[in-house]
Amino acid sequence: MKVATWNVNSLKVRLPQVLDWLATEQPDFVGLQELKLDQDKFPEQAIEAAGYRAIWLGQKTYNGVAILSKLAATDVVFNIPGDDDAQKRLIAATYDTALGPLRLINVYCPNGQSLESDKYQYKLAWFDRMASWLSEQVLTYPNLAIVGDYNIAPADEDVHDPKRWQGQVLVSAPERDAFARLIDLGLTDSFRLFEQPEKSFSWWDYRLNGYKRNAGLRIDHVLLSKPLAERCHACVIDRGPRENEQPSDHAPVIASLR
């Protein structure tokens, strides 16, 4: 069973690439982020024609998240419960899989912009609220996967040039602490369960030839609860779509479970 995440940076622009990728990879679940389209603009027919069901939380211009799956979703949650945040950044559902009920949470965590920005404070507060909600979810759902664009590179090995990035947004200590708090809930960064190539990244800036120089960061993650981590036998970053014409700046991450 394959569980994936992909920040598509506009589903309108990337839809043909998403459909190609679904046909090739056949993931069972994929969380998409940065749809950048309103709720009523979601390409439901095209996704269904590709053999997938979808739940989505759209927003004009910014943000927006979806889960595509072969199975029907139940107990769907939109945004962090109790949150009156206008930004559409989280969607969750339960799926009745061969491995038992799977709780899948898909997040587009705030970017933060810079340490001086109000958006940085918003990011840290958002992680706080997410972590408290997750602390309940981990108790309710033994088979829990949280996928998405976390906008945090957890360690220096996830950064192409740690010296240049030191203390910057996406790698700063408070952000890494926020990520560590998620791990402390009993979650595992599935990518690090396995030996991986050095300089493995999931996002490369469009500017200054970031991808060609492999000047990237690993900020897209599949976190798994312990029962799922024990069933995880691979986690890879699929650079294929990053090499397309007109690519997203992110590559998909795919965890395989059995």
Next chain:
DNA sequence: ATGTCAGTCAACGACTGA
């Protein structure tokens, strides 16, 4: 400061966010 995408508004180029 740089640079490149994508979206909006509104009118072809400015702005914001990433």
